[in-house]
Every structure is written in C-alpha cells, then in structure tokens.
Amino acid sequence: MVMKDNSNITILKEIAELLNEETEMIPMLHGALSKFLNGTNFKTGWIFFINDKGKAELVAHENLPEALQYNECEHLKTGGCWCVSRYRNNELKKASNIIECQRIEAALEANVGDPAGITHHATVPLQSGDERFGILNVASANTVSFSDEELELLESVAFQMGSAIKRIYLTKQEQEIALVQERNRLARDLHDSVNQLLFSVTLTARAGIEMSEQQEIKETFKEIQQLTQSALTEMRALIWQLRPKGLESGLIEAIKAYAEMLNINLTVHVSGVIQFPSRIEETLFRIAQEALNNVRKHAGVQEAALYMNVTPTDILLVIKDEGRGFIIDNELNIPSIGLQSIKDRANAVGGTADIVSEIGKGTELLIRLPY
DSSP, rough: OOOOOHHHHHHHHHHHHHHHOOOSSSHHHHHHHHHHHHHSSSSEEEEEEEOOOEEEEEEEEEEEOOHHHHHHHHHHHHSSSHHHHHHHOOOOOSSSEOOHHHHHHHHHTTTTTTTTTTTOOOOEEETTTTTEEEEEEEOTOOOOOOHHHHHHHHHHHHHHHHHHHHHHHHHHHHHHHHHHHHHHHHHHHIIIIIHHHHHHHHHHHHHHHHHSSHHHHHHHHHHHHHHHHHHHHHHHHHHHHHHHSSGGGGHHHHHHHHHHHHEEEEEEEEESOOOOHHHHHHHHHHHHHHHHHHHHIIIISSEEEEEEEEEEEEEEEEEESSSSSOOOTSOOOSOOOOHHHHHHHHHHOOOOOEEEEESSSEEEEEEEEEE
C-alpha cells in the first residue's frame, strides 16, 4: 500500500496539534483517528479501552462499513478476538498485522450489511510508559497485511494518543482533587459559621422554654427549637454531602454512619467483595445519601434496608423502605430532584437506576453499576 501525498511528519504534526488542544477524551480520540485516516490509505478504525480486569469497551470509531456498524456496532462490541486476547496477556507490544479477526468474521457470517472489503486489520496498544489503556485498530479494503512503514506510522500515532490519554486522565485527577479541596473548604466554613449559629439558636430556645412562665411563649420557643433542630440536621447532612466522613473506613461503614446521623435504623446485607474504583465508590455513596435523605423526608418511617450484591462485572444496590410510597407516572418527569440526581449519577458511570413505589407499600430503589 502506498501512503498518500501527506508525509508522515505532516500527519504526525497535525495529530499532535489536535491532541494538545483537545481536553475531552472522546472528542480527542475521534478527532485523532479521523485525521489519521484522512492522511493515510487506512480507511476505517476503532478504539477499545480495556480495564484492569480485561473488559473491552468500544469508545471510538470512524468510517466503519455497514457490516460493522450494524445494530450499534454489535459485532465489534461482543465476542472475543486475537488482539484483545494478546493485549490481556500482555503480549501485544507493538503494531501488528492481524491474520484473522473473529469480530469481523462474525459480522461477515451474519450478512448484515456491506463489509466494504474489510476482512483484516492492524492493531497497536495505546499506552504511556508502563501504563496501558487499550488498543487502536485500523483497516483498509481488500488488505490482509500492512507494510513495515505503515505499522511504524501506526505505532507513532498510538504513542501520541497514549500520551494524550494520560494527560487527560491526569488533568481530570487534578480537577477532582481541586473539587474535593473546595468541598472541604465549604464544609469547614459551614460547620464553623452556620452550623454553630444554628446550634446557638437551639440552646437559646431551650433556655427560653425554661425561663418563660407564659404557655404561649413556651410554645413559641418550642417551635423555634424544633425548626432550628431540623435546620441543624439539614446542615449536617449538607456538610456530609460536601465532605463524606468515614469513607476512608469503607463504603458500607460510611453509609451506616450517615444513616445514623439521620436517625435512620439501617439494616445492611452484602454479598461479594467490596472493592471498587474511587469514582464508583463515591457514586454509590452519593446515591445512598440521596436515597436515605428521601427516606427521612418523605417516607414517614425511620427504618430502611440496604442490599448490595457484587459480581465480577457489576454492582447491584437496593435501598428500600416500608414507608408511605408514591405514585410513579412514567410519562411524567421524576417527581423529585433527589431521584433525578440519583438517575443522573448512575447514568454518568454507565449504570441504571430504577424506582418501584406504591402508595402505602413503600419505595424500592434499584441501582446497577458496571465497574
């Protein structure tokens, strides 16, 4: 195969400029892949991210033929293949020609569209130093093998993309650290100012009750005390949301402590090993917080149950109460900002959130998250 008029240096320069400018992962991958295909005789390409457990996720693709696009890239997303297996076994070290691809073969056998002459592909790992992220695959019509020059160019592009992926990950980590620091600052400020003021009002109201002789004045101070105590509970819950206490001791212990702070008797049932990435752990904690807040505010009961089942691929979290419940109309928006927040948090990490409720029969929240 002969390269297009663009020199390799020009292609690498253009891709480097795009990678340096882009700050979002998926647009960066699409843009770099598109530029690479436009600057060479490679016609199509796709990228898998592969996690520490070897699970492959199709995160970007460009110019796929009809057969590989079928049903939202069904045949690329399922089944096994040589390149992913070699990557998992740490045997894929450089750009290589693939003799056969089970995913492409499955699409051809299914006869679900025009394959545009794509039968084989080249593959290269995406990495930065010793840190690996996934693989980049590229292919051309009626081509079963690529030249050493083409594979060298593919390696160079993969190296650039791996460095950019690492940079974006590091940037996200820095942003998360800055966000945590800001949350901690706000939590300290709220605790040292508003929280203390509310506590002082509670003490003042209690003194007013004891010192007053007129019943009407006593009742007024009692109402002030109750309202202030409710506000104090809300403030403590807000501080918890900004700065989770106890999460360093484990997810379940942190959830139990939060329930205790809300005066909710929480029974917990766990199966499987609780060991998640930090983002999944915080998502589960935030979802549990919101669910327990809803129990306290709306269920009319002080008891709830939490069930967590952990498998090698996903987590099922169930939080249920035997409270007053509510009517769910699937044609209308979710009746609570809190419930919408739960759905948004689950969706943000590729999970789902379902709510089952009936008047007088309580509410059940079912969360499923991949990890």
